[in-house]
Amino acid sequence: MITFATLCVLGLLWGGVYLLMAEGLNLIYGVMKVVNLAHGDFIVLGGLLAFSLFERGGLTPIAAFPIAAGLLFLIGMAVQLGVLEQITAQGPEGELRTLLATFGLSYVVANASFLLWGSQFQSIPFLQGAVQAGPIAVPEGLLVCSLLAFGVALLVHVWLTRTITGKSVHATAQSALGAASCGLNIRRIRTLAFALGSAMAGGAGALVISLIPFQTSTGGDLTVQAFTLIALGGLGNYPGAWLAAELLGLTEVFTQYYLGSNAASAVVYVVFIGVLIFRPQGLLGRVGRV
């Protein structure tokens, strides 16, 4: 029973970590229908930046969080204005070119990180202990990351649905043409969305590097993981992504315990395929949105 409860806690918390790493991608996809293939590399960049701030300046990941997020915000802005806005093609051709551009970008970011930090795995010792909740030891680091992930998810959801800026971002997501004809500056909105999404990746990296060691080539795996999660949740859908994250976290922890670790890495994708067969739009996605 205690084991079962512990596994539930661990699964839910790891779900939070996965959510934290996928939120930026979800926002960018939701608004722009762009799959940012450099997303994982942005996470790694944010993480390695936090690593250097810790090593050189003794800054904790919490303190590095706004710095990494801020830097990635600027990088995201530069990428949107300098690269993605320059792609004028519309429809499938435009999507393909954007995808290729972010694919190229992932190499640029990963190799720039390689030149700066080398190729070794890096990580930060931070909040490594456990909070004892009765008989269950709750890992501190996981707890903080998860709470932050839920906080950010909630904030973004409220922002998108309750504020004027958020609503205009939402409107642009639904129809760029319609939004533009209502007088919205869609170029600015897209830039804001991409920069925010990048900032969320950078911030996530700064925290997650204290849980998972990052190497400059880790980015690709993180992109796939984040994409799996948002596709499962219904691309661009926030409550859906949260649900998907918890589902993946719990699936992984329980499979690891009951079926073995080798099975765990496969079962996650089996669940993914299963959901997509029965709900191709994702758990909470609406038909026709994708």
Place this chain on the structure above:
Amino acid sequence: MLQGLQRRSIARAARLVAVAAGALATALAAAPGASATEPIKVGLAITQTGPYSPPAVYELQGYELAVEEINQAGGLLGRPVTLVKYDDQGNPSTAVQLYQKLITDDDVDLLLSPYQTDLTSAVAPVVNRARRVMPCLAANIEAFGGKYPYLIQAMTQTSRYMVPVVDLAAQKGYKTLSLLVQNTQFPQQLAEGVEKEAAAKGIKVVFKESYANTTTDFSALVLKAAESHPDIIVGATYLADSEGIMRAARAQNIDAKMFAFSIGPVEPEFDKALGDAADAVFGTTLYFPTLHTKGNPAFVKAFADKFGRQPTYHAALAYASFKVLAGAVAKVGSLDQTKIRDALLQTSEDTVAGHFQVDKTGIQIGYNSYALQWQGGKQQLVWPEGAATATPIIPHPAWK
């Protein structure tokens, strides 16, 4: 008139013949001299760039230092030695092409191995087909043992990596062990070695499970591994997974008398990543700068002077591997590859990395390994006792 002309041309022809003969004689006389100064070309491809390059660059530097020292001492067979080196970028197919090029285009006289078991396995057929001898820095034994008779293992074999750790545990009277194994080639072979050694020492493996190399969350696995309350938790790991396992143990207050990993604690990043949680964790190394092996202090000093850093086990093994190869060439007195191979099979020699000796199929049986432990942010060699720089902290202190 005609006769005069004839006479003159005959005389001229004679002079020409004389000059030609003289030139030929000089050329012939000079020929052996030219080959005496013509360098012996030693070829290799190694990972100089890319994610897998850091240990490989240590190996390259080890090779370079050995070449430099041999040249300073008058070369090999009276000829200077030059390195012909390429970058395989960690890619096996690139490595194969480069070794093909080294053998055919460059026609090098001797070969040295790339970094890592996978790349060595990739180039092994090419090298062996060309009947070129190659001392290999590869710990797994697939490429040796008669499969590729021209390959000689110049590194401790994988299954022996954790022998000192198991030995230390047995000395302390520990009886049970949980084994976590990354499901890739090297850790699996290593785990077999741990099981064999544990059985020999009367330690029971109470839990064994493997995991994918992409695993990042080890919480459930570590929880399960600890359920039988083993005395020792051993990971057949690389760096990232060893950190993941330690982090999961720390975050769930999981205690054991010993935590030990194959690769992981040997890297300085292990301590940087885990801080306090790295303390008292055991690791494995094949070399340590403080070892009392033959010529080690001079090697450590020369390496630090030349490259500005302490040698790692990769550097020491590479250095020793070329020194041993050069010794075999000197003994044979020629570059006859089969004779050099036979000489290497007979070699029993002390090097900076320990005693080099292979069995009759080329598997390394001389080189050992050592247990190290992180103590207060520093790596200490703790076992075997004779080579130790500190006494082991054991059992592992309980988490606060």
